[in-house]
Amino acid sequence: MRAQTVEATTHVGHAGCKPDLGSGAKLNHLRMRSRIERSNPGSVRAGMRRARLEGRQTGRNPIEVDQAGIRRDRCQGQSLRQIAKGHRVSAATIWRVLHDQTAQLPEKPA
DSSP, X not given: OOOOOOOOSSXXXXXXXXXXXXXXXXXXXXHHHHHHHHHOTTOHHHHHHHHHHTTOOOSSOOOOOOHHHHHHHHHXXXXXXXXXXXXXXXXXXXXXXXXXXXXXXXXXXX
């Protein structure tokens, strides 16, 4: 009897090598993705990649916040949520501003 070999270079062969509960979904995902990329080489994904390589910003515009005001409010003892409510941004944005290593910390008054 001859041993069977499984070709793992195709989507079907790859799914056959690793049978588990998610292999069917993974196989379906890979098939759809390759079909989309073959049928539309100028896809959104390719356009976004090209834009990033050209140095253009992709995605959502960065939010502009008063970093000095946020730091000042925190030094006055306000909580993250209080500051967020006052500046009309999320608490995660406040945390990010306060933990940004590149920004200069304000000098504390003596």
